[in-house]
Amino acid sequence: MSRAPIQSDVAVIGLGVMGRNLALNLIDKGLNVAGWDADAAWVERNDGLSATPGFRYAKHIEALVEGLKTPRKVLLLVPAGDSVEKALAALASKLQPSDIVVDCGNSHYQDSISRGSRESLQGMHFVGLGVSGGSVGARHGPSMMFGGDHYSWGHVRPILEKIAAQGIDGPCLKRFGDFGAGHFVKMVHNGIEYAEMQLIAEAHDIMSRGMGLSHSEQADFFKRANQGPLQGFLIDLARKVLEPTTTSLDLIIDSAEQKGTGAWSVMAALELGVSIPCIAAAVDARLMSSFWGERQRRASIFGNASADASVSSFTLADLEKAIWFSKICAYMQGFDMLIKASEVYDWSISVRDVCAVWSAGCIIRGAILSMFFDGITDAENLDLLSIAKIRQALMDHQDAMRATVRCAVDQAIPTPGLHAAISWFDAFASARMPQAITQAQRDAFGAHGVSLFENPDQKTHGEW
Numbered sequence: 433m434s435r436a437p438i439q440s441d442v443a444v445i446g447l448g449v450m451g452r453n454l455a456l457n458l459i460d461k462g463l464n465v466a467g468w469d470a471d472a473a474w475v476e477r478n479d480g481l482s483a484t485p486g487f488r489y490a491k492h493i494e495a496l497v498e499g500l501k502t503p504r505k506v507l508l509l510v511p512a513g514d515s516v517e518k519a520l521a522a523l524a525s526k527l528q529p530s531d532i533v534v535d536c537g538n539s540h541y542q543d544s545i546s547r548g549s550r551e552s553l554q555g556m557h558f559v560g561l562g563v564s565g566g567s568v569g570a571r572h573g574p575s576m577m578f579g580g581d582h583y584s585w586g587h588v589r590p591i592l593e594k595i596a597a598q599g600i601d602g603p604c605l606k607r608f609g610d611f612g613a614g615h616f617v618k619m620v621h622n623g624i625e626y627a628e629m630q631l632i633a634e635a636h637d638i639m640s641r642g643m644g645l646s647h648s649e650q651a652d653f654f655k656r657a658n659q660g661p662l663q664g665f666l667i668d669l670a671r672k673v674l675e676p677t678t679t680s681l682d683l684i685i686d687s688a689e690q691k692g693t694g695a696w697s698v699m700a701a702l703e704l705g706v707s708i709p710c711i712a713a714a715v716d717a718r719l720m721s722s723f724w725g726e727r728q729r730r731a732s733i734f735g736n737a738s739a740d741a742s743v744s745s746f747t748l749a750d751l752e753k754a755i756w757f758s759k760i761c762a763y764m765q766g767f768d769m770l771i772k773a774s775e776v777y778d779w780s781i782s783v784r785d786v787c788a789v790w791s792a793g794c795i796i797r798g799a800i801l802s803m804f805f806d807g808i809t810d811a812e813n814l815d816l817l818s819i820a821k822i823r824q825a826l827m828d829h830q831d832a833m834r835a836t837v838r839c840a841v842d843q844a845i846p847t848p849g850l851h852a853a854i855s856w857f858d859a860f861a862s863a864r865m866p867q868a869i870t871q872a873q874r875d876a877f878g879a880h881g882v883s884l885f886e887n888p889d890q891k892t893h894g895e896w
Contacts, residue, residue: 440466440488442591443496443506445519447474450563451509452481453571454536454595459486461594468496470510470518497526503587504531507561512539520551520558527556532584534559538693541612541619541700544579545777548611557584560611562618564794565597573597575604575794577621577786579614579779582607597793600802604793606786609779616700616773617786620766623697623711625666625796626690627762630714630849631755632670636681638751638836642843647674647681657752661825662759664798688718697769704772707859709852710762717848746839753832758853760825763800764816765856771814783816784808826857833857872896 444455447469455465467481468490482489490496497504504527508519516535523533533556535544544560551558559580569575576596578585585607596603608617632654639645639653654671658664672678694715701708720727767783774781787805790796807819817823833854840847859865872894874880881891 438464438488439501440464440499441501441505443467443490443500443504444509445469445496445506446509446515447481448509449567450536450570451507453567454507454509454574455481455487456484457571457573457595458591459484462486463591463594464488466490466496466499468493470515493522493526497523502528502530504528505588505591506531506533508533508535508537510537512537512543516543516547520547523556524551524554529555530557532557532559532580532588534561534580534584534588535615536561536563538562538618538622538691539615540696541579541616543612544615545610545612548580557581558611559584559588560613560615561592562614562616562621564618564621564790564796566795569597569793573604573793575599575789575792575797577614577617577789578605578607579609579611579616580607581610599788599791599793599797600805601785601788601791604789604791606782606789608781608785609774609777612777613774613779613781616777616779617770617781617789619693619696619700620769621790621794621796622693623708623714623769624762624766626694626697626714626718627710627765627849628664628666628759628796630710630717631758631762631853632666633717634840634845634847634849635751635755636670636674637845638840638843638847639748641845642746642839643748648676651675653748653752657755660752661756661799661803662752664800665795667798685724687721687724689722690715690718694718697766700773701769704769704776706765706769706772707856708765708769709856710758710765710849713848713852717846746835750832750835750839753829754836754850756825757829757833757857758850759800760822761853761856762849763804764822767804767816783814830857 441463442458443466444451445468447467455467458465464486466488481487488499506523508516510516510519516537516539520533539560548558559578562577563574565574573596576592592605593603596605608614636650639650651671651674654667654674658667658671694711697708698712698715770781770783770786773779784805787801791801803821807821808814837847837850837854840850871882875882875894876896879893882894883891
Protein backbone atom coordinates (compact mmCIF):
# COMPACT_ATOMS: atom_id res chain seq x y z
CA MET A 433 0.00 0.00 0.00
CA SER A 434 1.44 3.33 -1.04
CA ARG A 435 1.62 6.10 1.52
CA ALA A 436 -0.05 9.44 0.94
CA PRO A 437 2.52 12.17 0.39
CA ILE A 438 3.35 14.29 3.43
CA GLN A 439 1.62 17.64 3.31
CA SER A 440 3.81 20.71 3.53
CA ASP A 441 3.45 23.19 6.39
CA VAL A 442 4.46 26.19 4.32
CA ALA A 443 5.42 27.08 0.75
CA VAL A 444 8.26 29.28 -0.49
CA ILE A 445 7.98 30.94 -3.91
CA GLY A 446 11.36 32.22 -5.10
CA LEU A 447 14.29 29.94 -4.36
CA GLY A 448 17.18 32.31 -4.86
CA VAL A 449 19.70 33.01 -2.12
CA MET A 450 17.16 34.37 0.37
CA GLY A 451 14.40 31.87 -0.45
CA ARG A 452 16.73 28.88 -0.35
CA ASN A 453 18.21 29.86 3.00
CA LEU A 454 14.83 30.60 4.52
CA ALA A 455 13.57 27.20 3.31
CA LEU A 456 16.54 25.46 4.93
CA ASN A 457 15.92 27.40 8.16
CA LEU A 458 12.29 26.24 8.17
CA ILE A 459 13.33 22.63 7.54
CA ASP A 460 15.88 22.77 10.37
CA LYS A 461 13.02 23.74 12.70
CA GLY A 462 11.07 20.61 11.83
CA LEU A 463 8.74 22.05 9.17
CA ASN A 464 7.91 20.47 5.83
CA VAL A 465 8.49 22.99 3.04
CA ALA A 466 7.24 23.12 -0.53
CA GLY A 467 9.07 25.30 -3.03
CA TRP A 468 8.69 26.70 -6.52
CA ASP A 469 10.75 29.04 -8.66
CA ALA A 470 9.78 30.78 -11.90
CA ASP A 471 13.17 29.83 -13.34
CA ALA A 472 12.66 26.40 -14.94
CA ALA A 473 16.40 25.71 -14.74
CA TRP A 474 16.45 26.14 -10.96
CA VAL A 475 16.44 22.40 -10.23
CA GLU A 476 19.73 21.91 -12.07
CA ARG A 477 21.59 24.46 -9.94
CA ASN A 478 19.86 24.35 -6.56
CA ASP A 479 22.81 23.00 -4.58
CA GLY A 480 20.90 19.96 -3.46
CA LEU A 481 17.90 21.67 -1.86
CA SER A 482 15.43 19.54 -3.84
CA ALA A 483 16.96 16.41 -2.31
CA THR A 484 16.85 17.76 1.26
CA PRO A 485 14.53 15.75 3.56
CA GLY A 486 11.52 17.85 4.42
CA PHE A 487 11.58 19.75 1.12
CA ARG A 488 9.22 19.18 -1.81
CA TYR A 489 9.83 20.91 -5.12
CA ALA A 490 6.69 21.68 -7.11
CA LYS A 491 6.94 21.92 -10.89
CA HIS A 492 4.06 24.38 -11.08
CA ILE A 493 1.94 26.61 -8.84
CA GLU A 494 -1.01 24.20 -8.83
CA ALA A 495 1.10 21.38 -7.42
CA LEU A 496 2.59 23.75 -4.87
CA VAL A 497 -0.81 24.78 -3.54
CA GLU A 498 -2.39 21.33 -3.63
CA GLY A 499 0.11 19.85 -1.23
CA LEU A 500 -0.22 22.52 1.49
CA LYS A 501 -1.92 22.14 4.84
CA THR A 502 -4.88 24.45 5.34
CA PRO A 503 -5.05 27.32 5.88
CA ARG A 504 -2.35 27.49 3.23
CA LYS A 505 0.65 29.70 4.00
CA VAL A 506 2.78 30.92 1.11
CA LEU A 507 5.96 32.98 1.56
CA LEU A 508 7.05 35.15 -1.37
CA LEU A 509 10.83 35.60 -1.68
CA VAL A 510 10.82 37.43 -4.99
CA PRO A 511 12.05 40.91 -6.02
CA ALA A 512 9.79 43.81 -5.12
CA GLY A 513 7.48 45.20 -7.77
CA ASP A 514 6.31 43.24 -10.80
CA SER A 515 7.46 39.87 -9.47
CA VAL A 516 5.22 40.23 -6.42
CA GLU A 517 2.28 41.21 -8.62
CA LYS A 518 2.83 38.22 -10.90
CA ALA A 519 3.02 35.83 -7.94
CA LEU A 520 -0.19 37.22 -6.41
CA ALA A 521 -1.96 36.98 -9.77
CA ALA A 522 -0.86 33.35 -10.17
CA LEU A 523 -2.10 32.48 -6.67
CA ALA A 524 -5.38 34.42 -6.75
CA SER A 525 -7.47 31.71 -8.43
CA LYS A 526 -5.85 28.85 -6.54
CA LEU A 527 -6.14 29.92 -2.92
CA GLN A 528 -9.13 30.03 -0.60
CA PRO A 529 -10.35 33.01 1.49
CA SER A 530 -8.72 31.45 4.56
CA ASP A 531 -5.25 31.18 2.93
CA ILE A 532 -2.39 33.56 3.62
CA VAL A 533 0.29 35.04 1.34
CA VAL A 534 3.32 36.68 2.96
CA ASP A 535 5.50 39.10 0.96
CA CYS A 536 8.97 38.77 2.52
CA GLY A 537 10.69 41.12 0.07
CA ASN A 538 11.69 44.79 0.29
CA SER A 539 8.38 46.10 -1.01
CA HIS A 540 7.34 49.72 -0.60
CA TYR A 541 4.96 50.03 2.32
CA GLN A 542 2.35 51.85 0.22
CA ASP A 543 2.33 48.91 -2.20
CA SER A 544 1.72 46.59 0.75
CA ILE A 545 -1.16 48.76 1.97
CA SER A 546 -2.70 48.61 -1.50
CA ARG A 547 -2.14 44.86 -1.89
CA GLY A 548 -3.53 44.09 1.54
CA SER A 549 -6.76 45.91 0.80
CA ARG A 550 -7.01 44.39 -2.67
CA GLU A 551 -6.22 40.80 -1.79
CA SER A 552 -8.60 40.78 1.13
CA LEU A 553 -11.33 41.45 -1.43
CA GLN A 554 -10.01 38.84 -3.86
CA GLY A 555 -10.18 35.91 -1.49
CA MET A 556 -6.88 35.66 0.36
CA HIS A 557 -5.12 37.25 3.31
CA PHE A 558 -2.04 39.35 2.59
CA VAL A 559 0.91 40.08 4.87
CA GLY A 560 3.78 42.51 4.31
CA LEU A 561 6.74 41.09 6.23
CA GLY A 562 9.94 43.08 6.60
CA VAL A 563 12.90 40.69 6.82
CA SER A 564 16.41 41.80 7.78
CA GLY A 565 19.65 39.93 8.16
CA GLY A 566 20.63 39.08 4.59
CA SER A 567 21.28 35.52 3.49
CA VAL A 568 22.98 34.60 6.79
CA GLY A 569 20.02 35.89 8.77
CA ALA A 570 17.57 34.00 6.54
CA ARG A 571 19.52 30.79 7.14
CA HIS A 572 20.15 31.07 10.87
CA GLY A 573 17.61 33.57 12.24
CA PRO A 574 16.37 36.83 10.73
CA SER A 575 14.69 39.84 12.28
CA MET A 576 11.09 40.07 11.05
CA MET A 577 8.56 42.90 11.10
CA PHE A 578 4.95 41.79 10.56
CA GLY A 579 2.25 43.87 8.89
CA GLY A 580 -1.09 42.09 8.51
CA ASP A 581 -4.41 41.29 10.15
CA HIS A 582 -4.84 39.41 13.40
CA TYR A 583 -6.10 36.29 11.62
CA SER A 584 -2.88 36.00 9.60
CA TRP A 585 -0.79 36.80 12.66
CA GLY A 586 -2.40 33.95 14.58
CA HIS A 587 -1.62 31.39 11.87
CA VAL A 588 1.77 32.59 10.66
CA ARG A 589 3.30 33.64 13.97
CA PRO A 590 4.01 30.08 15.24
CA ILE A 591 5.96 29.34 12.05
CA LEU A 592 7.94 32.58 11.96
CA GLU A 593 8.80 32.40 15.66
CA LYS A 594 10.56 29.09 15.04
CA ILE A 595 12.98 30.63 12.53
CA ALA A 596 13.46 34.11 14.02
CA ALA A 597 16.63 35.31 15.70
CA GLN A 598 16.51 35.37 19.49
CA GLY A 599 16.86 38.89 20.88
CA ILE A 600 16.46 40.76 24.15
CA ASP A 601 12.73 40.02 24.33
CA GLY A 602 12.49 36.57 22.78
CA PRO A 603 12.02 35.92 19.04
CA CYS A 604 12.82 38.94 16.86
CA LEU A 605 9.28 39.05 15.49
CA LYS A 606 6.49 41.53 16.28
CA ARG A 607 3.24 42.62 14.69
CA PHE A 608 3.19 46.38 14.09
CA GLY A 609 -0.21 46.81 12.45
CA ASP A 610 -1.98 45.99 9.21
CA PHE A 611 -0.51 45.37 5.76
CA GLY A 612 2.09 48.14 5.24
CA ALA A 613 3.27 48.46 8.86
CA GLY A 614 5.89 45.72 8.62
CA HIS A 615 7.44 47.07 5.45
CA PHE A 616 7.38 50.61 6.87
CA VAL A 617 9.39 49.50 9.91
CA LYS A 618 11.81 47.65 7.62
CA MET A 619 12.15 50.78 5.46
CA VAL A 620 13.10 52.86 8.50
CA HIS A 621 15.53 50.12 9.56
CA ASN A 622 17.22 50.49 6.18
CA GLY A 623 17.25 54.28 6.48
CA ILE A 624 19.04 54.05 9.82
CA GLU A 625 21.39 51.51 8.24
CA TYR A 626 22.24 54.08 5.54
CA ALA A 627 22.96 56.70 8.21
CA GLU A 628 25.19 54.45 10.31
CA MET A 629 27.17 53.29 7.28
CA GLN A 630 27.66 56.93 6.26
CA LEU A 631 28.99 57.83 9.72
CA ILE A 632 31.43 54.92 9.49
CA ALA A 633 32.54 56.08 6.05
CA GLU A 634 33.13 59.62 7.30
CA ALA A 635 35.11 58.35 10.29
CA HIS A 636 37.24 56.31 7.88
CA ASP A 637 37.83 59.41 5.73
CA ILE A 638 38.83 61.54 8.71
CA MET A 639 41.25 58.88 9.94
CA SER A 640 42.70 58.44 6.43
CA ARG A 641 42.96 61.99 5.09
CA GLY A 642 42.77 63.96 8.30
CA MET A 643 44.96 61.85 10.59
CA GLY A 644 47.06 59.79 8.20
CA LEU A 645 46.16 56.46 9.81
CA SER A 646 46.66 53.19 7.96
CA HIS A 647 43.81 50.78 7.32
CA SER A 648 45.26 48.46 9.95
CA GLU A 649 45.26 51.27 12.53
CA GLN A 650 41.68 52.09 11.59
CA ALA A 651 40.70 48.45 12.00
CA ASP A 652 42.13 48.62 15.52
CA PHE A 653 40.02 51.73 16.19
CA PHE A 654 36.80 49.99 15.17
CA LYS A 655 37.81 46.89 17.13
CA ARG A 656 38.16 49.00 20.29
CA ALA A 657 34.96 50.92 19.52
CA ASN A 658 33.09 47.64 19.20
CA GLN A 659 33.83 46.88 22.84
CA GLY A 660 31.93 49.93 24.11
CA PRO A 661 28.59 51.67 23.47
CA LEU A 662 29.17 51.58 19.69
CA GLN A 663 29.14 47.77 19.68
CA GLY A 664 27.22 46.52 16.70
CA PHE A 665 27.30 44.46 13.52
CA LEU A 666 28.22 47.36 11.22
CA ILE A 667 31.03 48.62 13.47
CA ASP A 668 32.54 45.13 13.53
CA LEU A 669 32.06 44.84 9.77
CA ALA A 670 34.02 48.08 9.33
CA ARG A 671 36.84 46.49 11.28
CA LYS A 672 36.68 43.42 9.07
CA VAL A 673 36.83 45.22 5.71
CA LEU A 674 39.73 47.40 6.93
CA GLU A 675 41.93 44.52 8.02
CA PRO A 676 44.99 43.84 5.86
CA THR A 677 43.74 40.34 5.01
CA THR A 678 40.72 41.70 3.12
CA THR A 679 40.51 43.38 -0.28
CA SER A 680 42.19 46.76 -0.03
CA LEU A 681 39.72 49.64 -0.05
CA ASP A 682 42.22 51.54 -2.21
CA LEU A 683 41.32 49.18 -5.07
CA ILE A 684 37.57 49.77 -4.83
CA ILE A 685 35.91 52.57 -6.82
CA ASP A 686 34.41 55.00 -4.31
CA SER A 687 30.87 54.86 -5.67
CA ALA A 688 28.19 53.34 -3.43
CA GLU A 689 25.06 51.87 -4.94
CA GLN A 690 21.59 51.84 -3.38
CA LYS A 691 18.37 49.89 -3.90
CA GLY A 692 16.00 52.71 -2.99
CA THR A 693 14.89 52.05 0.58
CA GLY A 694 16.95 54.96 1.89
CA ALA A 695 15.33 57.32 -0.59
CA TRP A 696 11.93 55.87 0.35
CA SER A 697 12.62 56.81 3.96
CA VAL A 698 13.43 60.38 2.98
CA MET A 699 10.31 60.72 0.84
CA ALA A 700 8.11 59.18 3.55
CA ALA A 701 9.56 61.55 6.14
CA LEU A 702 8.74 64.53 3.94
CA GLU A 703 5.17 63.27 3.54
CA LEU A 704 4.82 62.75 7.29
CA GLY A 705 6.47 66.07 8.17
CA VAL A 706 9.34 64.50 10.14
CA SER A 707 12.94 65.75 10.07
CA ILE A 708 15.51 62.98 9.37
CA PRO A 709 18.61 64.87 8.19
CA CYS A 710 21.10 62.10 9.11
CA ILE A 711 19.32 59.61 6.85
CA ALA A 712 18.82 62.21 4.11
CA ALA A 713 22.53 63.09 4.24
CA ALA A 714 23.47 59.43 3.82
CA VAL A 715 21.25 59.08 0.76
CA ASP A 716 22.67 62.29 -0.69
CA ALA A 717 26.24 61.11 -0.10
CA ARG A 718 25.62 57.93 -2.08
CA LEU A 719 24.12 59.98 -4.88
CA MET A 720 27.15 62.29 -4.88
CA SER A 721 29.54 59.33 -4.89
CA SER A 722 27.96 58.03 -8.11
CA PHE A 723 29.23 61.08 -10.04
CA TRP A 724 32.74 59.61 -10.01
CA GLY A 725 34.04 61.06 -13.24
CA GLU A 726 32.67 64.52 -12.54
CA ARG A 727 34.28 64.48 -9.09
CA GLN A 728 37.67 63.68 -10.61
CA ARG A 729 37.35 66.68 -12.92
CA ARG A 730 36.31 69.04 -10.16
CA ALA A 731 39.01 67.73 -7.82
CA SER A 732 41.62 68.66 -10.43
CA ILE A 733 40.28 72.23 -10.35
CA PHE A 734 39.73 72.81 -6.65
CA GLY A 735 41.80 70.09 -4.96
CA ASN A 736 42.41 70.46 -1.23
CA ALA A 737 44.33 73.71 -1.42
CA SER A 738 42.25 75.22 1.34
CA ALA A 739 42.83 72.39 3.76
CA ASP A 740 44.48 73.20 7.09
CA ALA A 741 47.00 70.57 8.06
CA SER A 742 46.78 71.34 11.77
CA VAL A 743 44.70 68.74 13.66
CA SER A 744 46.83 68.48 16.76
CA SER A 745 43.93 69.12 19.12
CA PHE A 746 41.76 66.37 17.63
CA THR A 747 41.91 62.78 18.97
CA LEU A 748 40.50 59.35 18.18
CA ALA A 749 38.56 59.59 21.42
CA ASP A 750 36.81 62.66 20.00
CA LEU A 751 35.98 60.74 16.83
CA GLU A 752 34.53 57.79 18.73
CA LYS A 753 32.34 60.13 20.79
CA ALA A 754 31.22 61.93 17.62
CA ILE A 755 30.14 58.67 15.98
CA TRP A 756 28.21 57.76 19.14
CA PHE A 757 26.56 61.19 19.30
CA SER A 758 25.56 61.05 15.64
CA LYS A 759 24.36 57.46 15.83
CA ILE A 760 22.00 58.40 18.67
CA CYS A 761 20.66 61.27 16.57
CA ALA A 762 20.08 58.99 13.55
CA TYR A 763 18.17 56.45 15.63
CA MET A 764 16.05 59.14 17.27
CA GLN A 765 15.15 60.49 13.83
CA GLY A 766 14.12 57.03 12.67
CA PHE A 767 12.04 56.51 15.80
CA ASP A 768 10.34 59.87 15.22
CA MET A 769 9.26 58.53 11.82
CA LEU A 770 7.84 55.36 13.34
CA ILE A 771 5.89 57.26 15.98
CA LYS A 772 4.37 59.65 13.45
CA ALA A 773 3.52 56.91 10.93
CA SER A 774 1.83 54.84 13.61
CA GLU A 775 -0.41 57.83 14.40
CA VAL A 776 -1.18 58.64 10.77
CA TYR A 777 -1.93 55.08 9.63
CA ASP A 778 -3.48 53.86 12.90
CA TRP A 779 -0.82 51.20 13.37
CA SER A 780 0.46 49.84 16.65
CA ILE A 781 4.20 50.51 16.34
CA SER A 782 5.91 50.48 19.72
CA VAL A 783 9.47 51.83 19.66
CA ARG A 784 10.34 49.43 22.47
CA ASP A 785 9.08 46.49 20.39
CA VAL A 786 11.03 47.78 17.39
CA CYS A 787 14.21 47.81 19.49
CA ALA A 788 13.48 44.24 20.56
CA VAL A 789 12.97 43.06 16.97
CA TRP A 790 16.16 44.80 15.80
CA SER A 791 18.25 43.56 18.73
CA ALA A 792 19.40 40.41 16.88
CA GLY A 793 19.42 38.99 13.38
CA CYS A 794 19.27 42.34 11.53
CA ILE A 795 21.97 44.52 10.00
CA ILE A 796 21.77 47.34 12.56
CA ARG A 797 21.82 45.13 15.65
CA GLY A 798 23.94 46.55 18.42
CA ALA A 799 24.19 47.79 22.00
CA ILE A 800 22.30 51.01 21.27
CA LEU A 801 19.05 49.08 20.85
CA SER A 802 19.35 47.53 24.30
CA MET A 803 19.92 50.99 25.73
CA PHE A 804 16.75 52.34 24.14
CA PHE A 805 14.82 49.17 25.04
CA ASP A 806 15.84 49.33 28.70
CA GLY A 807 15.28 53.08 28.89
CA ILE A 808 11.71 53.15 27.52
CA THR A 809 9.47 52.75 30.55
CA ASP A 810 6.33 54.49 29.32
CA ALA A 811 5.38 53.60 25.75
CA GLU A 812 2.29 55.80 25.93
CA ASN A 813 4.15 58.97 26.84
CA LEU A 814 7.32 58.34 24.89
CA ASP A 815 10.11 60.86 25.36
CA LEU A 816 13.42 59.46 24.18
CA LEU A 817 15.32 62.27 25.90
CA SER A 818 13.94 61.05 29.22
CA ILE A 819 16.31 58.10 28.88
CA ALA A 820 19.18 59.10 31.15
CA LYS A 821 21.97 57.43 29.13
CA ILE A 822 20.75 59.02 25.90
CA ARG A 823 20.43 62.48 27.41
CA GLN A 824 23.80 62.26 29.14
CA ALA A 825 25.62 61.04 26.03
CA LEU A 826 24.30 63.95 23.98
CA MET A 827 25.26 66.43 26.69
CA ASP A 828 28.70 64.95 27.35
CA HIS A 829 29.78 64.44 23.74
CA GLN A 830 28.89 67.84 22.27
CA ASP A 831 32.42 69.20 22.50
CA ALA A 832 33.91 66.11 20.84
CA MET A 833 31.23 66.29 18.16
CA ARG A 834 32.07 69.90 17.32
CA ALA A 835 35.81 69.19 17.40
CA THR A 836 35.30 66.39 14.88
CA VAL A 837 33.29 68.58 12.52
CA ARG A 838 35.88 71.38 12.80
CA CYS A 839 38.66 68.94 11.99
CA ALA A 840 36.78 67.75 8.91
CA VAL A 841 36.05 71.29 7.69
CA ASP A 842 39.66 72.38 8.21
CA GLN A 843 40.83 69.35 6.23
CA ALA A 844 38.27 69.83 3.44
CA ILE A 845 36.80 66.41 4.24
CA PRO A 846 33.08 66.11 3.45
CA THR A 847 31.09 64.93 6.47
CA PRO A 848 27.40 65.41 5.62
CA GLY A 849 26.25 62.82 8.19
CA LEU A 850 28.17 64.34 11.08
CA HIS A 851 27.11 67.85 10.09
CA ALA A 852 23.48 66.75 9.86
CA ALA A 853 23.60 65.27 13.35
CA ILE A 854 25.00 68.33 15.12
CA SER A 855 22.76 70.71 13.14
CA TRP A 856 19.68 68.65 14.02
CA PHE A 857 20.71 68.57 17.66
CA ASP A 858 21.34 72.32 17.75
CA ALA A 859 17.97 72.94 16.11
CA PHE A 860 15.85 70.92 18.52
CA ALA A 861 17.87 72.28 21.45
CA SER A 862 17.22 75.90 20.37
CA ALA A 863 14.52 77.71 22.28
CA ARG A 864 14.24 80.10 19.34
CA MET A 865 15.02 79.39 15.70
CA PRO A 866 15.39 82.01 12.93
CA GLN A 867 12.17 80.97 11.15
CA ALA A 868 10.34 84.05 12.36
CA ILE A 869 11.94 85.94 9.48
CA THR A 870 11.02 83.08 7.13
CA GLN A 871 7.36 83.33 8.08
CA ALA A 872 7.53 87.14 7.90
CA GLN A 873 8.81 86.90 4.35
CA ARG A 874 6.04 84.43 3.48
CA ASP A 875 3.53 86.91 4.79
CA ALA A 876 5.19 89.82 2.96
CA PHE A 877 5.11 88.17 -0.48
CA GLY A 878 2.19 85.80 -0.13
CA ALA A 879 -0.04 87.12 2.66
CA HIS A 880 0.27 83.83 4.56
CA GLY A 881 -0.03 85.50 7.96
CA VAL A 882 2.07 85.31 11.13
CA SER A 883 1.30 84.11 14.64
CA LEU A 884 2.25 86.40 17.54
CA PHE A 885 3.21 85.25 21.03
CA GLU A 886 0.39 87.30 22.55
CA ASN A 887 -2.22 85.34 20.58
CA PRO A 888 -0.62 82.26 18.97
CA ASP A 889 -3.91 80.72 17.79
CA GLN A 890 -4.77 83.67 15.56
CA LYS A 891 -3.07 84.62 12.29
CA THR A 892 -2.45 88.30 11.58
CA HIS A 893 -0.60 90.26 8.92
CA GLY A 894 2.53 92.26 9.53
CA GLU A 895 3.21 95.80 8.40
CA TRP A 896 5.77 95.16 5.68
